[in-house]
Amino acid sequence: MIEIKNLHKSFKGETILDGIDATFDRGKTNMIIGASGSGKSVFLKNMLGLFKPDSGEIIYDNERLSEMDENRQKELRENMGMLFQHSALFDSMTVEENVMFPLRMFTKMRRKERQERANDILQRVNLENLNKKKPSEISGGQQKRVALARAVVNKPAYLFCDEPNSGLDPKTATVIDNLIQELTHEANITTVIISHDMNSVLEIGETIIFLKDGKIAWKGTNKEIFKTENEAVTDFVYSSELFRKVRIAQNKGL
Numbered sequence: 670m671i672e673i674k675n676l677h678k679s680f681k682g683e684t685i686l687d688g689i690d691a692t693f694d695r696g697k698t699n700m701i702i703g704a705s706g707s708g709k710s711v712f713l714k715n716m717l718g719l720f721k722p723d724s725g726e727i728i729y730d731n732e733r734l735s736e737m738d739e740n741r742q743k744e745l746r747e748n749m750g751m752l753f754q755h756s757a758l759f760d761s762m763t764v765e766e767n768v769m770f771p772l773r774m775f776t777k778m779r780r781k782e783r784q785e786r787a788n789d790i791l792q793r794v795n796l797e798n799l800n801k802k803k804p805s806e807i808s809g810g811q812q813k814r815v816a817l818a819r820a821v822v823n824k825p826a827y828l829f830c831d832e833p834n835s836g837l838d839p840k841t842a843t844v845i846d847n848l849i850q851e852l853t854h855e856a857n858i859t860t861v862i863i864s865h866d867m868n869s870v871l872e873i874g875e876t877i878i879f880l881k882d883g884k885i886a887w888k889g890t891n892k893e894i895f896k897t898e899n900e901a902v903t904d905f906v907y908s909s910e911l912f913r914k915v916r917i918a919q920n921k922g923l
């Protein structure tokens with residue numbers, strides 16, 4: 670579990686995060702949504718320790734980030750998996766070597782053991798036949814699955830995903846979403862996902878926080894988001910043509 674208490678962050682007098690309180694649950698896909706520029710990435714960077722908050726606390730399973738010494742922060746980072754917008758795979762390495770990389774960096778596992786673990790997780794994301802390919806030889810959706818395999822190969826307690834679906838077609842995006850959710854449940858990971866994608870929010874938004882003007886304007890679940898009358902949320906949700914049609918149909922009782 671990750672708890673955020675009264676988090677503030679400004680840049681040159683411009684307030685970006687203005688007293689954020691949130692809890693990201695273990696074993697759940699927790700989503701942060703909000704318009705472009707609402708501070709989602711700044712929030713994530715504070716959680717990752719890349720930005721120092723002006724005030725407030727970030728608490729990883731009862732341990733305050735601000736009180737961790739350098740060694741402890743390093744241990745924490747080794748316990749984090751990350752999946753970013755661009756898969757950021759190493760082009761010169763095979764799929765298998767990419768997935769083995771965190772094990773080489775952070776564990777004392779022998780090569781054979783690393784290879785077995787990498788192939789187990791590649792099988793889990795249905796890519797076992799591509800282990801000897803280079804990233805340039807596989808599709809964008811497959812690259813994303815490799816990046817996800819690499820993010821969880823080390824069995825992290827925390828998984829951070831920043832726009833994991835960007836650039837993917839809706840069907841492939843759903844495959845990635847479902848895999849993130851399944852792995853989160855199976856390994857009881859505290860997963861935090863930044864997303865713009867309403868399909869993802871609907872699919873895997875087990876908890877959702879909506880950021881606006883530096884504050885949390887709404888909190889809830891994917892079951893609740895369509896029922897809220899909160900105008901900021903409905904503006905955001907129904908900015909998509911498809912979801913606007915859903916709302917019109919709902920209002921007509923169809």
Ligand SMILES: Nc1ncnc2c1ncn2[C@@H]1O[C@H](COP(=O)(O)OP(=O)(O)OP(=O)(O)O)[C@@H](O)[C@H]1O
Pocket residue numbers: 680685703704705706707708709710711712
């Ligand atoms: N290092 C920085 N220095 C100064 N201002 C910053 C810095 N990083 C972000 N900001 C500002 O913080 C605000 C929020 O940016 P942020 O990237 O968190 O938005 P976002 O919600 O992630 O947007 P998007 O969905 O477009 O990625 C923006 O106004 C941005 O200019």
